[in-house]
Amino acid sequence: xxxxxxxxxxxxxxxxxxxxxxxxxxxxxxxxxxxxxxxxxxxxxxxxxxxxxxxxxxxxxxxxxxxxxxxxxxxxxxxxxxxxxxxxxxxxxxx
Amino acid sequence: xxxxxxxxxxxxxxxxxxxxxxxxxxxxxxxxxxxxxxxxxxxxxxxxxxxxxxxxxxxxxxxxxxxxxxxxxxxxxxxxxxxxxxxxxxxxxxxxxxxxxxxxxxxxxxxxxxxxxxxxxxxxxxxxxxxxxxxxxxxxxxxxxxxxxxxxxxxxxxxxxxxxxxxxxxxxxxxxxxxxxxxxxxxxxxxxxxxxxxxxxxxxxxxxxxxxxxxxxxxxxxxxxxxxxxxxxxxxxxxxxxxxxxxxxxxxxxxxxxxxxxxxxxxxxxxxxxxxxxxxxxxxxxxxxxxxxxxxxxxxxxxxxxxxxxxxxxxxxxxxxxxxxxxxxxxxxxxxxxxxxxxxxxxxxxxxxxxxxxxxxxxxxxxxxxxxxxxxxxxxxxxxxxxxxxxxxxxxxxxxxxxxxxxxxxxxxxxxxxxxxxxxxxxxxxxxxxxxxxxxxxxxxxxxxxxxxxxxxxxxxxxxxxxxxxxxxxxxxxxxxxxxxxxxxxxxx
Numbered sequence: 001x002x003x004x005x006x007x008x009x010x011x012x013x014x015x016x017x018x019x020x021x022x023x024x025x026x027x028x029x030x031x032x033x034x035x036x037x038x039x040x041x042x043x044x045x046x047x048x049x050x051x052x053x054x055x056x057x058x059x060x061x062x063x064x065x066x067x068x069x070x071x072x073x074x075x076x077x078x079x080x081x082x083x084x085x086x087x088x089x090x091x092x093x094x095x
Numbered sequence: 096x097x098x099x100x101x102x103x104x105x106x107x108x109x110x111x112x113x114x115x116x117x118x119x120x121x122x123x124x125x126x127x128x129x130x131x132x133x134x135x136x137x138x139x140x141x142x143x144x145x146x147x148x149x150x151x152x153x154x155x156x157x158x159x160x161x162x163x164x165x166x167x168x169x170x171x172x173x174x175x176x177x178x179x180x181x182x183x184x185x186x187x188x189x190x191x192x193x194x195x196x197x198x199x200x201x202x203x204x205x206x207x208x209x210x211x212x213x214x215x216x217x218x219x220x221x222x223x224x225x226x227x228x229x230x231x232x233x234x235x236x237x238x239x240x241x242x243x244x245x246x247x248x249x250x251x252x253x254x255x256x257x258x259x260x261x262x263x264x265x266x267x268x269x270x271x272x273x274x275x276x277x278x279x280x281x282x283x284x285x286x287x288x289x290x291x292x293x294x295x296x297x298x299x300x301x302x303x304x305x306x307x308x309x310x311x312x313x314x315x316x317x318x319x320x321x322x323x324x325x326x327x328x329x330x331x332x333x334x335x336x337x338x339x340x341x342x343x344x345x346x347x348x349x350x351x352x353x354x355x356x357x358x359x360x361x362x363x364x365x366x367x368x369x370x371x372x373x374x375x376x377x378x379x380x381x382x383x384x385x386x387x388x389x390x391x392x393x394x395x396x397x398x399x400x401x402x403x404x405x406x407x408x409x410x411x412x413x414x415x416x417x418x419x420x421x422x423x424x425x426x427x428x429x430x431x432x433x434x435x436x437x438x439x440x441x442x443x444x445x446x447x448x449x450x451x452x453x454x455x456x457x458x459x460x461x462x463x464x465x466x467x468x469x470x471x472x473x474x475x476x477x478x479x480x481x482x483x484x485x486x487x488x489x490x491x492x493x494x495x496x497x498x499x500x501x502x503x504x505x506x507x508x509x510x511x512x513x514x515x516x517x518x519x520x521x522x523x524x525x526x527x528x529x530x531x532x533x534x535x536x537x538x539x540x541x542x543x544x545x546x547x548x549x550x551x552x553x554x555x556x557x558x559x560x561x562x563x564x565x566x567x568x569x570x571x572x573x574x575x576x577x578x579x580x581x582x583x584x585x586x587x588x
Contacts, residue, residue: 014382015203016196060392065131065168068138069152076151076258086147087255090198093245 001039002032108276109317112348118317119344120324121274121310122234125287127266127297128241128305129172135240135264136163136206143303147257155262157201162390169264170394172296173213173238174404176266179294179411180233182217186396188237194384199243199256207267209385212237213394219270219290220413221282222431231283232271241265266297272311272321277340281333284308285435289412293437301331310336312343314351322347323357327364327371339364343371415440423452429460439464439474445481450488458488462502466509479508487515495519496526500571528574530581533565536573537581540564551586558582 003011008028012019019027073086082089109116134141137154154161177184189211192204214236221229243261245254268287274280288306291297298305308331313324327343330336342364347357362371410418412434419430433443433456442463447455463484467477479487487504490496496504496519504518519525527533540561541548550557558579565578 010382014194014196014384054392058392060165060394062167062170063138063164065133065166066138067133067140069133069154070137070139070150072153073146073148073151076148076153076156082253084250084255086149087246087249087257088148088198089250089253090245090256091254092247092252093198093254 001035003028003035108279110314110344110348112352114352116317117314117344117348119275119277119340120272120313120315120321121276121280121340122272122324123270123274123280123283123311124309125268125270125284126241126307126309127176127268127287127291127299129169129238129264129266129296130298130305131166131168131172131264133166134262135166135169135238137262139262141263143305145259147255148259150259151261155201155258157203163206163388165391165394166264169238170213170396171400171404172264172294173236173266174396174401175294175408176268176291176296177214177217177236178401178405178408179290179296180214180217180219180236180268182233182236183215184396184401185211185213185215186398186401187211188213188394190238190388190391190394191385192388193239197242197245198254199245199258199261201243201258201261205240205242206388206391207239207385208237211393213396219283219286221279221286222416222427223279223282226427229279229282231273231279234269234271236266236268239265239267272313277337277344280310280340281337284333284336286412289435289437293409293411295409301333304331307331308336310340312340312347313357314344314347322351323359325357325360325362325371327362328374330364335364335366338369339371342369346371412440419452419456423447423456425452425456429456432460432464436474442474442477442481446485446488448485450485451492454488454492455485458484458505462505466505470509478510478512479505483508483514490515490519494526494528494574496524497571497575499575500524500526503571524572526574527569527572528577530577533569533573533577533581536565536568537561537578537585540568541585548586558586561586 005024005028008024008031009019012027077083077086077088080088109118111117128141129135131141133139134152134155137152139152139155140150142150152161154163174184188208190206191209193207193209194204196203212235216235217233219231219233221231223229241260241263243256243258245256247254249255270283274283284306288299288301291306292299300306307329310327310330311324312327313322315322325343325347327339330339343362350357361374363374364371415434416427416430419425419433420427425433432439434440439459443455443459446459463474463477463479467474472478484505487501487508490504491498491501495516500519501515504515504524507513507518507522508515544561544564547557547560551561561582562575562578565573565582566575
């Protein structure tokens with residue numbers, strides 16, 4: 001499996017990562033290097049082996065439906081570049 | 096029950112184009128908010144209308160290193176809803192990440208279920224106004240997180256984001272493309288809402304956004320392959336869902352008949368102008384790159400827990416309707432009016448307890464619902480309790496008052512409160528059944544109107560005039576049956 005330059009541009013756009021045009025070629029090479037490395041896993045025969053969901057024998061743990069969190073609006077918005085009346089302020093996004 | 100020929104019924108649903116008839120094909124994705132105290136994967140509160148960002152945990156804000164822990168109650172409600180929809184429950188399901196970028200989605204992905212949802216295929220039955228039943232298939236139900244809320248009209252240059260809704264548990268209920276008209280779509284949402292409210296898994300409050308629908312619409316020649324669909328996003332009113340479908344189906348027919356083709360796209364319904372508009376910005380984002388969420392293990396249910404939940408299900412509207420028809424002798428129409436709303440059904444059942452079902456149904460559906468509607472009240476706010484209405488009906492059944500007087504008593508109870516028996520006593524409304532007393536009145540009236548009395552021999556209808564006079568003289572308190580008998584005896588006819 002490998003990606004071409006258009007795919008790299010598309011992934012960057014979907015992820016909202018700004019990359020300069022001159023970065024596309026080296027990025028494509030790097031990504032393909034990683035993909036080739038991961039591809040080696042294909043050499044292992046996994047016929048008839050169910051997908052592994054966890055390396056530990058664990059079950060999904062559940063919590064009761066009680067309110068134990070929240071009430072920290074200042075902490076939540078602390079890292080925001082801009083806030084107003086408790087809201088995050090972001091560039092205008094309109095449908 | 097079957098009154099119309101199949102042609103007449105299908106004919107109703109088709110839309111006529113210049114080049115012939117077209118069939119509308121509709122599928123709905125309903126997002127129903129689980130009525131839980133806390134969120135699907137965090138302990139923050141879910142209550143509507145709190146101060147901005149005050150019900151947000153660091154999990155909901157997607158701070159690095161925070162991990163989701165699932166809310167057991169939300170899982171239970173999804174199972175409950177699945178059982179209520181007579182759907183298959185999948186004891187093994189998987190949470191996936193649905194990746195897209197939007198300012199009110201801090202994680203950059205929504206935790207949802209993709210290939211392995213918690214609930215599989217089920218059914219919803221629609222009661223059509225003509226008494227027929229239409230079956231709509233459910234494709235699946237899955238659990239997912241809601242996003243935050245973006246507000247675009249509070250600031251001239253910026254959008255404001257409130258994450259209170261971020262992470263709230265939603266059940267996405269996907270129908271099969273079995274719906275064939277805007278009317279059926281409206282009835283489907285109404286019925287689904289009713290089932291959810293009976294189950295108590297979602298409050299069904301569409302104004303507050305607890306229930307929202309995405310509507311997929313396409314058109315085709317009857318019996319042919321499915322056409323290309325368009326998706327109208329985020330509808331939260333049944334009236335607008337119907338109007339949007341009408342508009343969109345007509346638009347598609349016009350495009351095709353003018354030689355164009357339908358492009359698959361996402362639309363918004365402009366409620367002010369009654370038209371659908373393209374949401375172009377969402378198009379590119381349709382590549383969600385789903386993959387299993389590595390933060391969450393698969394959701395495995397014990398069959399014994401599922402069985403326990405099944406045993407705790409209340410009687411649902413379809414079962415209740417059947418019982419009202421079979422055991423209480425109600426008409427299918429009255430039964431469906433009564434069961435549509437859980438509180439209304441409960442009220443009726445209290446009134447009908449130990450009484451004549453049909454009589455109780457008439458009082459509840461016409462007198463009570465009529466009065467409530469006029470005063471713009473919900474059944475839970477009724478000034479006349481179900482018990483009190485029941486005791487009023489008892490007074491009719493034991494001949495203490497006539498049905499006509501009962502309506503008068505009901506109006507007093509509705510307006511001023513009070514107990515039926517007390518009102519009857521205090522105002523002297525007790526029915527006169529004593530034939531001697533009625534006879535005396537009858538004799539007086541006959542004596543005062545000899546010509547009219549003579550008419551009865553040739554015109555039996557003139558008897559009715561005498562009945563009216565007697566009732567008037569007794570302020571409606573004479574037992575109408577007794578009056579009729581005495582008059583007939585005295586005047587013939």
